[in-house]
Amino acid sequence: MFTISFGSAFSRTQNKTSSAIAVVVADDKRLPDTKQLGVHAKFLSRALANANFTGKKGEVLTLVNPQGNPNYYLIAGMGAVKDINALRLEETGGSIAAAALAAKIAQLDIVAALAKGVKLDAAQAGAHLAFGAKLRGYRFDKYRTKIKPEDKPKLKSVVIIAAAADKARKIYAPLDGLAESVFFARDLVTEPPNVLYPESYAAECRKLAKLGVKVEVLGITAMKKLGMGSLLGVGQGSVKESQMVVMQWYGGKKGAKPVGLIGKGVCFDTGGISIKPSNGMEDMKYDMAGSAAVVGTMRALAARKAKVNVIGVIGLVENMPDGNAQRPSDVVISMSGQTIEVLNTDAEGRLVLADCLWYAQSRFKPQCMVDLATLTGAIVVALGSARAGVMSNNDKLSETLSAAGERTQERVWRLPLGPEYDELINCDIADMQNVGYAREAGSITAAQFLQRFVNDVPWAHLDIAGVAWADKPNALTPKGAVGWGVRLLTDWVEHEYAK
Numbered sequence: 001m002f003t004i005s006f007g008s009a010f011s012r013t014q015n016k017t018s019s020a021i022a023v024v025v026a027d028d029k030r031l032p033d034t035k036q037l038g039v040h041a042k043f044l045s046r047a048l049a050n051a052n053f054t055g056k057k058g059e060v061l062t063l064v065n066p067q068g069n070p071n072y073y074l075i076a077g078m079g080a081v082k083d084i085n086a087l088r089l090e091e092t093g094g095s096i097a098a099a100a101l102a103a104k105i106a107q108l109d110i111v112a113a114l115a116k117g118v119k120l121d122a123a124q125a126g127a128h129l130a131f132g133a134k135l136r137g138y139r140f141d142k143y144r145t146k147i148k149p150e151d152k153p154k155l156k157s158v159v160i161i162a163a164a165a166d167k168a169r170k171i172y173a174p175l176d177g178l179a180e181s182v183f184f185a186r187d188l189v190t191e192p193p194n195v196l197y198p199e200s201y202a203a204e205c206r207k208l209a210k211l212g213v214k215v216e217v218l219g220i221t222a223m224k225k226l227g228m229g230s231l232l233g234v235g236q237g238s239v240k241e242s243q244m245v246v247m248q249w250y251g252g253k254k255g256a257k258p259v260g261l262i263g264k265g266v267c268f269d270t271g272g273i274s275i276k277p278s279n280g281m282e283d284m285k286y287d288m289a290g291s292a293a294v295v296g297t298m299r300a301l302a303a304r305k306a307k308v309n310v311i312g313v314i315g316l317v318e319n320m321p322d323g324n325a326q327r328p329s330d331v332v333i334s335m336s337g338q339t340i341e342v343l344n345t346d347a348e349g350r351l352v353l354a355d356c357l358w359y360a361q362s363r364f365k366p367q368c369m370v371d372l373a374t375l376t377g378a379i380v381v382a383l384g385s386a387r388a389g390v391m392s393n394n395d396k397l398s399e400t401l402s403a404a405g406e407r408t409q410e411r412v413w414r415l416p417l418g419p420e421y422d423e424l425i426n427c428d429i430a431d432m433q434n435v436g437y438a439r440e441a442g443s444i445t446a447a448q449f450l451q452r453f454v455n456d457v458p459w460a461h462l463d464i465a466g467v468a469w470a471d472k473p474n475a476l477t478p479k480g481a482v483g484w485g486v487r488l489l490t491d492w493v494e495h496e497y498a499k
Helices: 040-050 086-102 122-136 165-190 198-211 220-226 229-235 281-286 289-303 349-364 377-383 395-408 419-425 442-451 486-496
Strands: 003-007 019-025 060-064 072-077 107-111 157-161 214-218 243-250 259-269 309-319 330-333 339-342 368-373 388-392 412-414 459-463
Touching: 003 122, 003 165, 019 040, 019 086, 040 072, 060 086, 072 086, 086 107, 086 122, 107 122, 122 157, 122 165, 157 165, 165 281, 165 289, 165 486, 198 214, 198 243, 198 259, 198 289, 198 309, 214 220, 220 229, 220 349, 229 309, 229 330, 229 349, 243 289, 243 349, 259 281, 259 289, 259 349, 289 309, 289 368, 289 486, 309 349, 339 349, 349 368, 349 442, 368 395, 377 388, 377 442, 388 395, 388 442, 395 412, 395 459, 395 486, 419 442, 442 459
Parallel strands: 003 157, 019 072, 019 107, 107 157, 259 309, 259 368, 368 459, 388 412
Antiparallel strands: 060 072, 214 243, 243 309, 330 339, 388 459
């Protein structure tokens, strides 16, 4: 990973290594009016006048400098001036970093000067350009022992050139912590299942104690005493012991009810006895991405010393098909006392969340709860990889999550709940069944199942099956684990609840 720093003058290493200067322009293709460009302005102006470059969002023009100091110029488009905001700058910073990595550039200076009419100043621009660059620069090379030299990233240093470098550095500091928390979540999701399983995952969560998060781990014995037959049934076919991790951050007013975050942590999902097809099963290591979002958010809030009370509860299991595995038609008793007929052992995430939701509300009396889970393939069919589904019993809660999604570009789309869907999971021999008999409304019936375990607590369910993993890179994410939800939840909690 490259370093990020701030300064008011170009790097001295430009003539010693592969280097580049990057500038950002709107779709009017006018260079920012800044003295910092100095002698470089003439070349850049000439290039903009003659190059096939429109300045639209995400467009980056890479130019070779014939004089060799720097070796390259990068001109990044941001679209119309009226659309340039913090998020657009983050995406632009990510696009610049991607272009620099592709061109094997080692030293990159990004000029944080904007066109007239943009409401953000140079310091704000610099901080958000840096944040976007950092998010896009993530790599997971932990297990690659034979990377060819030409495949190794060359980018070592990114310097944000800003008129108010000290101010930019201060604005960037909490964003840097947020990026590190996103990376923590991405690392968790990317780890192979022989390395990240319930007990080792719980050990990773314990690291949050260094930031002031209180971390408790409940094993099988403790969960049996609590009556968590729904969660424990999922993991009974695995040699890996199921765990529940409870995290508490109390940075708000003493006695104020906490916000509750609950995550599905199926560290690997074979489908159990209702086994999945082998094609694509390797992707099921990221069936714990909902829990990673909760852990990453708890880390981000603690690192920021957020003035809010938040609890995180994640259920960690493996869904395996051995001789002790749960069978289709088994009936389990949840912590709530409600009974569930398990018709399909591959609809296991809702069984884990049922006990987590009940435990969270029973113990902590939260003012609201949000759960995250890679829950259904149906949500991928409905919304693809552009948005997560949100289903909620509370309009305001749904609306505030949607607003946070727009601010962070981790967007959600609300789907309905209602008695007509609830009827689809009624059961002849138990209080409910874990899937509907028909294939219709799969994401909604899963949410209707969860709603039976929240009582009257304001609650929202985020089905993130389509957004947790990127099959191709985008402006802020390389191919692979997204760390989806950390930015959304951190923004939402701070915007709505931090005092």
